Amino acid sequence: MKTLTRKTLALLGGLGLLAASWTAHAEGQIRVAQQFGISYLILDVVHDQKLIEKHGKALGLDIKVEWTQISGATAMNEALLSGSLDIVSAGVPPMLALWDRTKGKQNVKAVAALGNLPNYLLSSNPNVKTIKDLSDKDRIAVPAAGTSFQSRVLQIETAKVFGKDNYKRFDTISVSLAHPDATAALIAGGSEINAHFSSAPFYYQALEANKNVHKVLSSYDALGGPATFNVLYTTQKYHDENPKTYQAFYAALDEAAKLVKADKAKAAEIFIRVQKSKLSPELVRKIIEDPENTYTIQPQRSLAYAEELYKLGVLKNRATSWKDYFFPEAYAQPGS
Incomplete structure (x- = not known):
């Protein structure tokens, strides 16, 4: 049997401590990425009001939150799969493409919708x-x-x-x-x-x-009608290994969506402040108040994308329900 030197043992011990330290602190850390635009308003509210931290404390957890902005689904997906980010955001089709690609492997699924907004x-x-x-x-x-x-x-x-x-x-x-x-x-x-x-x-x-x-x-x-535009998604590994952090994040999204619905003027102010937007307050309020736009974490007509893209051969795996590509926490809300 090969003998380990004192130096090697010390190195391995150090690595073990590092691993233990990461395991101990993995729960309570979340790196979230959003893209640019008012369709990500719910995340702006979560960020501004520190809602992840709020719901983390309610669960006895001090959560360290890192926010990033990235343009484009391709960059989002690469960052998620590389482990550089924990939660990413993009349109429903790019999310479905990653769900399809990682099924049986990283098992990427959606966390929540971010609203129904037409393009x-x-x-x-x-x-x-x-x-x-x-x-x-x-x-x-x-x-x-x-x-x-x-x-x-x-x-x-x-x-x-x-x-x-x-x-x-x-x-x-x-x-x-x-x-x-x-x-x-x-x-x-x-x-x-x-x-x-x-x-x-x-x-x-x-x-x-x-x-x-x-x-x-x-x-x-x-x-065929109002449908979810953007969604948040993550890997099975992050979901399973960080139950309290994930719970706090989902609760934060739910509270933010309710704030937008209840106080659109405040939501408009938050968007302008967080994004340092040069849009006029009048235009921002007009967009948020437009009845075509609904800021909700409940998915709507997401299955329509999945069905059509499967028919076209873009997706190899067929989804029979929206629950096939959403994590269970979302099931408490009505969806489609």
């Missing part, structure tokens, strides 16, 4: 009234061509209009461009970008700033 396909081309009018001369800006929430919704609608085999019909005229840049291009005109599948607050700005810009399609149209 609008906008166009400055007066000849484009429906997606049937789009041609090779048009260019549609989306955050990530072919894979983003907006691209997936467009693919779902395209399959309905042109048939399943043609669901990628408009991928070839889609251009990857961040929402702020796409909005600026659409408002200014003169560039190849004459369409944009846009989220709030950007479509509000474009419709107000340029009279030639008009709505062609709402994501609600494609999904």
